[in-house]
Amino acid sequence: MSEVTYSKEEKSKRVRGIIGASSGNLVEWFDFYIYAVFAMYFQHALTAPNMTSSAQAVYVWGVFAASFFMRPIGSWIFGRIADKHGRKNSMVISISLMAVSSFLFALLPTYEQVGMLAPFLLLLVRLLQGLSVGGEYGAVATYMSEIALKGQRGFFASFQYVTLSGGQLLASLLGVVLLMLMSEQQLMDGGWRIPFVVGGVAAIVSLLARSRLEETLSKDDEHKEEAGSLRELFKKHWKTFLLVVGYTSAGSLSFYVLTVYSKTYMTNLGIDGKIVGYMMTAALFVFMVAQPLFGAISDRIGRRAAMLAFSASVAIFIYPVMVIAMPYFSYSPVIVTLLLIFMMMLLSFYTSISGLVKAEMFPPHVRALGVGFSYAVGNAIFGGTAPAVALQFKGAGIENLFFIYVVVMLVICFLCSFALPKEPEYLHHDH
Known part of the structure; x- marks a missing residue:
């Protein structure tokens, strides 16, 4: 494999591209996860007061799953834009949509003010956010895989999940800060x-950063008749599509169990x-913080x-840690946190290269569409439904079986992973 050398100017230009794309990603996911962090505070305002609080929670988390x-x-709309009109245009439009939907969310009328219209408007605005985030993943994963330095693509592409988890972290942190400044009632x-x-x-600030990005889609790929076409994707790349859905299903399910549902799970263990x-x-x-380390590891091991x-x-580890160890050590928040971190480190083998693995499997003219659409399908069926499905298992008194379901999906992912090439870097051309 030939060594690729970059000038100092080229290196800094590419790093600026990574920062620009990933900062928008941070904001998109921050806006998306605020919902999960603050759901317990707005569920009473936006749903019928005669519902039990558990029925209100089921509706609010049902809306989370619906998004x-x-x-x-x-991912279809924005993937087509990214493959046909450029990655940059797609990312600029998706962040604009997120800005609009976030402001609309802040203006939602309560049930007291408009009755049954309130839960309907909640669903509508949340669906807009889902549309925006659906467009975000494929375009950003594609852009970052194309602009990253050869030989370090795993390291650079990991910043997609640095900012994705960073968005979650900032949403969680904002929850902590607001609870310090305000009472739960307020x-x-x-x-x-x-x-x-x-x-x-924040989305408006990010929009300004994204508008300065450099385009990575070549004019040749842009002008291909089949660029961004679903027909082309399913006709010539359906096997790759199914493989990526297989990776995403297990990866997203594990991700949402550990980063979203675990919050409810730990509260149910009796922790304040x-x-x-x-x-x-x-x-x-x-x-x-661990994402770049695991991305760099993937550059070495493949x-x-x-x-x-x-x-x-x-x-x-997921069953023994979640079902046996966490309840056993529920008296110690420190030990439970360490157990959660341990599971998140194992998850990092996937998250750090999640977008890159997918981007490296599709040709440029259907790359954003292929990555985004397969990710969105796997995520919709298995990822976003994780909290709602887990609560259904819990309601039926068989919560432990939920973790068996997670294990089954991981075994499928393990088998799908053998289809990946062995060598550490297998995009032999540079962009």
Whole structure:
């Protein structure tokens, strides 16, 4: 494999591209995850008061799951834009949509004000956010894989999940800060609107950064008749598409169990809600910081070895850690946090290269569409539904079986991972 050398100017230009793309990613996911962090505070305001609080929670988390079903549509629309009109244009439009939907969320009328229209408007605005995030993943993963330095693509591409988990972390941190400044009652009385205003403003700042990015899509690929075409994707690349759905299903399911559902799970173990907020913030911070390390490891050992390590290790440890160790040590928030961090480190074999593995499998003219659409389908069916499905298992008194379901998906991912090439870097051309 020929060595590629870059001038200092070229290197700094590419690093600036990574920062520009990933900063927008941070804001998109921050805006998306604010919902999960503040759901318990707005569920009373936006749903019928005659519902039980558990029925309100089921509706609000049902809306969370529903937004994931907008992602395939978002990834199709924005993937087509990215493959036909450029990665930059796609990322600029998706962040603009997120800014609009965040401000709309902050302005939502309560059930008291408009009755049944309130939960309907909640669903509508949330679906807009799902559309925006659906477009974000494929375009950013593609852009970062194309602009990253050869031989260090795993390292650079890991910043997609640094910012994705960073968005979650900032949402979690904002929850902690607002609880310091306000009472729970004040948050329920309208304080929950503040984070959505913050998110909208951050999206506008990010829009300015993205508008300066350099395009990575070549004119040849842009002008191909089949660029961004679903027909082309399914006709010539359906096997790759199914493989990526297989990776995503297990990866997203594990990700949402550990970063979203675990918050509810730990609260149900009897740990105080405020302390759970601190625990999640600490764990997400370590998870975020670890991404470049695991990305660099994948540059050394190869994507296949990293994917096999992820699926095997999480399949082995998730049941004993979540079902046996966490309840046993529930008296010690420190030990439970360390257990959660341990699981997140195993998950990092996947998350650090998640977008890159997929981008390296599709040709440029259908890359953003292929990555985004396959990711969105796997995520909608298995990722976003994780908290709602887990609560259904819990409601039926068989919560432990939920973790068996997670293990089964990881075994499928393990088998799918053998289809990846062995060598550490297998995009032999430079962009």
